[in-house]
Amino acid sequence: MKNYIKADEWNIIEEGFDPHLNKISESLFSIGNGRMGQRANFEESYSGETLQGNYVAGVYYPDKTRVGWWKNGYPEYFAKVLNATNWIGIHIRIGDEILDLNTCKVTEFKRILNMKEGTLSRSFRAELKSGKIIAVEAIRFCSIADDEVGALHYRLSAINFDAAVQLTSFLDGDVKNQDSNYDEKFWDQVSQKQEENTDYLVLRTKKTAFEVCTVSRTTLLNNGASQELKQVSKEKYLGQTATSNLTQGGHIDLYKIVANLSSENYDKEQLLNEAKLRIDMASAKGFSQLWKEQAEAWAKKWEEGDIIIEGDVAAQQAIRFNIFQLNQTYTGKDARLNIGPKGFTGEKYGGSTYWDTEAYCIPFYLSVAPEEVAKNLLVYRYKHLDKAIENAAKLGFKDGAALYPMVTMNGEECHNEWEITFEEIHRNGAIAFAIFNYIRYTGEESYLAQYGLEVLIGIARFWKQRVNWSADKNKFVMLGVTGPNEYENNINNNWYTNKLAAWCLKYTIAAAAKVKEQAPEQYLKILQKTGLQEAQEFQDWTSVAEQMYYPFDEKTGVFLQQDGFLDKDQILVKDLPAAERPLNQKWSWDRILRSCFIKQADVLQGMYFFEEEYDLETLRKNFNFYESRTVHESSLSPCVHSILAAKLNDEEKAYEFYLRTARLDLDDYNNDTEDGLHITSMAGTWMSVVEGFAGMRVRNGQLVFQPFLPKNWNAFSFSIGFRGVQLKVSITADQISIRNNSDQELQIVVFNQAYPVPHGEKVISYKGALA
Numbered sequence: 001m002k003n004y005i006k007a008d009e010w011n012i013i014e015e016g017f018d019p020h021l022n023k024i025s026e027s028l029f030s031i032g033n034g035r036m037g038q039r040a041n042f043e044e045s046y047s048g049e050t051l052q053g054n055y056v057a058g059v060y061y062p063d064k065t066r067v068g069w070w071k072n073g074y075p076e077y078f079a080k081v082l083n084a085t086n087w088i089g090i091h092i093r094i095g096d097e098i099l100d101l102n103t104c105k106v107t108e109f110k111r112i113l114n115m116k117e118g119t120l121s122r123s124f125r126a127e128l129k130s131g132k133i134i135a136v137e138a139i140r141f142c143s144i145a146d147d148e149v150g151a152l153h154y155r156l157s158a159i160n161f162d163a164a165v166q167l168t169s170f171l172d173g174d175v176k177n178q179d180s181n182y183d184e185k186f187w188d189q190v191s192q193k194q195e196e197n198t199d200y201l202v203l204r205t206k207k208t209a210f211e212v213c214t215v216s217r218t219t220l221l222n223n224g225a226s227q228e229l230k231q232v233s234k235e236k237y238l239g240q241t242a243t244s245n246l247t248q249g250g251h252i253d254l255y256k257i258v259a260n261l262s263s264e265n266y267d268k269e270q271l272l273n274e275a276k277l278r279i280d281m282a283s284a285k286g287f288s289q290l291w292k293e294q295a296e297a298w299a300k301k302w303e304e305g306d307i308i309i310e311g312d313v314a315a316q317q318a319i320r321f322n323i324f325q326l327n328q329t330y331t332g333k334d335a336r337l338n339i340g341p342k343g344f345t346g347e348k349y350g351g352s353t354y355w356d357t358e359a360y361c362i363p364f365y366l367s368v369a370p371e372e373v374a375k376n377l378l379v380y381r382y383k384h385l386d387k388a389i390e391n392a393a394k395l396g397f398k399d400g401a402a403l404y405p406m407v408t409m410n411g412e413e414c415h416n417e418w419e420i421t422f423e424e425i426h427r428n429g430a431i432a433f434a435i436f437n438y439i440r441y442t443g444e445e446s447y448l449a450q451y452g453l454e455v456l457i458g459i460a461r462f463w464k465q466r467v468n469w470s471a472d473k474n475k476f477v478m479l480g481v482t483g484p485n486e487y488e489n490n491i492n493n494n495w496y497t498n499k500l501a502a503w504c505l506k507y508t509i510a511a512a513a514k515v516k517e518q519a520p521e522q523y524l525k526i527l528q529k530t531g532l533q534e535a536q537e538f539q540d541w542t543s544v545a546e547q548m549y550y551p552f553d554e555k556t557g558v559f560l561q562q563d564g565f566l567d568k569d570q571i572l573v574k575d576l577p578a579a580e581r582p583l584n585q586k587w588s589w590d591r592i593l594r595s596c597f598i599k600q601a602d603v604l605q606g607m608y609f610f611e612e613e614y615d616l617e618t619l620r621k622n623f624n625f626y627e628s629r630t631v632h633e634s635s636l637s638p639c640v641h642s643i644l645a646a647k648l649n650d651e652e653k654a655y656e657f658y659l660r661t662a663r664l665d666l667d668d669y670n671n672d673t674e675d676g677l678h679i680t681s682m683a684g685t686w687m688s689v690v691e692g693f694a695g696m697r698v699r700n701g702q703l704v705f706q707p708f709l710p711k712n713w714n715a716f717s718f719s720i721g722f723r724g725v726q727l728k729v730s731i732t733a734d735q736i737s738i739r740n741n742s743d744q745e746l747q748i749v750v751f752n753q754a755y756p757v758p759h760g761e762k763v764i765s766y767k768g769a770l771a
Contacts, residue, residue, distance in 0.1 A: 002668040007313045010116045012321060012666070017101065017124065017382050019048045023674035026051060028665060029113045030345040030677065031120050031140070034331030035147035036084075036260050039333035039676075040111070040120055043090045043138055043154055048102035049672070051178060054084045055344045055351065057337050058264045059210045061186040063177075063350075065416045066204030073394050074416055077717045079409035081174045081340060081351025082186050085201055085214040087258045087543060088140060090154055091168040091239075094161075094246075097128045108135075112164055113325040116302065117295040118144060125159070133159035144301075144331070145293035145433035149282045150258045165246045168232065169218040169334040170239035171201045172710055179347045192238055193272065194231045198279065199238035201274060211263040213271040215279045219255040222246065257282050260724055260726070264336070270610040296345035301327050304719060304726075305368030307689055311714035318662035319689060322682035329679050334371025338380050339680060346676020352414065353380070355427035356680030358434035359605075360636060364683040366441045367690065367720040373548045375447070378438055381431050382451040385458055387411025392458075395422065397465050400530055402458025404431055413570050419489035423482040425466065428459045433609055440698050443723055448511050449519040449526075456508040457530050460541055463501040467544055475549035483561065485602035486634075487583075487592050496606040502548040503610065505541040557618070558625045559603050568596040572628045582633050582670065593617070598630040611647065612699075620648055627653075635664055639684025639692075646708065655710045658688040690718060694731060702707020704749040705738075707731045722746070 004021060005028065006013035014025055029040030039053035062077035066132045076504045092099040104126035121139040128134070136612075140152035156165070176185045186206055193200040220227040222244040229240040230761045244252060259278040266274045282290060305323055309316040327345035339361055340351035357377055365374040381388075381404065391413045397403065405413035406420050406427055415421045435452045439445055448456075467476040478501065483494035487755035512534070516523045528530070551560035560566065576597075583597060601608065604626050607619055623644055632638055642657035662685045665673045690696050693716065695706030703722055709715065709731055717730040725742040738748055 012113035032344035033142040093166040145297040168241040173236035215275040324687040335376040341674030343679035348675040358430040372612035384411030401461040449522040460508040502545040505545040599635035601640040635678035635681035642688040
């Protein structure tokens with residue numbers, strides 16, 4: 001666990017430069033806008049350890065799978081978001097020395113991620129080997145007001161010298177991914193063009209043939225006087241350079257405005273023309289105006305989705321950091337895009353889509369963004385339904401059965417670990433649950449007729465074919481699966497997977513009835529398109545759902561994670577030597593698989609989804625049993641435990657797990673932040689506050705709250721949108737108050753008491769002990 005980030009409500013602050021922490025900081029200080037993003041690499045040259053990363057959303061490469069053996073049905077590639085053109089680069093030569101913090105003596109250093117305005121700034125003083133001391137102030141951002149534009153301002157000052165200083169502002173497309181399976185570079189140059197102070201570089205991805213045009217316009221000022229720039233170029237590289245005499249006390253300012261345009265959004269033949277229009281418009285505004293628009297756009301996002309914590313700066317900083325990174329990663333403007341586990345902050349997991357989106361991210365975007373944002377995440381899966389049916393067919397399923405991929409960019413499965421690709425099939429259920437969750441929250445039942453029912457039918461058909469009848473158990477069973485707990489592979493009857501499958505079958509039948517009633521013409525079209533045989537298929541699905549087998553232990557009163565779970569040596573996590581953790585770095589895989597230790601919520605994940613079906617005593621028994629065996633070596637684990645602990649009024653554990661999920665990256669809990677941030681688990685941090693501490697649920701079309709205030713906090717508040725109504729919820733030690741900022745009334749339930757909510761007033765003031 002690291003603890004070098006300074007506590008601040010609105011800023012992530014690093015003081016002092018430690019090269020051993022640099023890759024962690026590159027992740028923490030990442031910036032993005034939903035369309036592009038980058039790690040916090042330095043603008044100037046850096047020869048130390050670094051992970052270079054600039055990314056353009058939707059652009060990927062099918063890197064050939066690298067395994068020494070093959071199995072029928074394996075995908076041939078792993079899709080990867082690509083390290084794209086480095087647009088921030090500035091090469092600086094002072095006399096005959098290159099500015100490089102790896103070779104300089106760094107005497108002062110400060111890096112700030114301003115979450116309020118969405119900017120990354122850095123300042124430092126460095127002494128070169130010659131004794132020359134320079135000072136640098138830099139600030140940059142990826143605009144969310146114009147998500148194809150980025151900008152930076154870099155000021156270099158001479159502290160104790162007069163010298164000729166050469167600055168070269170460049171675009172470098174000769175880049176590669178560090179995780180390339182065969183050390184291959186993924187880009188070919190299409191064209192390059194230079195005009196006065198402007199560079200255009202067009203690259204094309206191998207195989208997938210995406211084209212990206214990066215254009216930059218550079219302005220250089222020496223003590224306020226404009227400097228003439230000369231052009232430099234080579235393959236995949238363009239630059240604007242000038243040599244200026246810098247005197248002691250003087251400074252050089254470099255302004256760089258950039259646009260990234262992709263063939264996903266423009267005809268390839270028009271990329272250069274469109275890039276020129278974009279850079280002209282952005283340059284006409286100038287750096288200051290672009291910065292102003294950036295700050296205004298972020299102010300609107302914070303107004304809609306901020307969480308305010310009083311009395312705990314570390315917790316306040318953490319929750320804002322999580323919300324900030326989520327908003328940088330996905331804006332919902334494009335239904336072709338989704339949320340990679342690392343967002344724009346690193347290469348790990350390839351930037352592809354996992355079940356994390358449906359299970360963890362949907363609740364956040366439902367509450368803090370317009371409804372179409374979450375809807376686009378669901379439409380993304382609808383558009384991949386044909387591919388999901390193809391994926392299932394490759395594994396032997398038929399008649400329209402759909403298996404959504406574990407990992408994907410375009411709907412095709414591209415994950416290549418047997419126990420994940422073919423066995424972690426619970427992802428199908430998470431997608432179905434997300435449809436249910438979206439409709440439950442928004443009330444938009446028409447989504448079923450538009451998109452949802454077709455997806456549900458494909459998933460239901462898969463579950464029907466995936467189970468088999470056990471004469472021994474006189475039940476339907478599901479063999480050879482992996483649940484959310486990936487420290488168990490190829491097991492039989494994972495409780496969570498069986499539970500989800502049965503629920504999906506019943507929900508699909510109910511959804512079909514709803515569409516048949518509300519949109520009969522559309523229902524007939526769906527029947528024709530899917531070939532659904534209502535009577536027979538509904539009968540089959542009902543039979544499976546009602547006769548599903550669930551492992552259960554009478555003695556302990558808990559649902560067993562899978563058959564034979566109690567055959568394992570039942571050691572508790574508290575009895576594990578600290579030196580042996582984390583298990584995934586200290587134990588052999590064989591030893592992990594034979595142990596009872598759990599990577600993340602599994603049975604408890606199901607109890608979180610379907611908590612209304614279980615009384616508190618059942619939940620408590622299962623929580624106490626499984627949490628004591630859970631090592632939380634997945635970023636997705638602490639938030640579910642925090643929410644369930646809050647439900648059980650275990651405030652201490654609820655807060656403990658909240659802190660772990662909220663500061664997972666800021667404090668580098670799992671020693672892996674250098675690979676990139678855990679973006680999808682950040683949504684779980686938001687859930688820990690809103691669903692955990694505030695106890696917010698949707699029941700019968702109404703919002704329900706059962707709040708408590710963590711002892712470390714004086715109060716907390718948050719904003720949410722619900723069915724067209726904007727609410728501000730504030731919670732203190734003995735009161736919850738809710739303000740309606742919209743123009744319609746709403747019913748709110750607190751502790752099973754319903755209150756009318758007129759608009760524009762403090763609508764509820766419930767006093768009393770909230771714990």
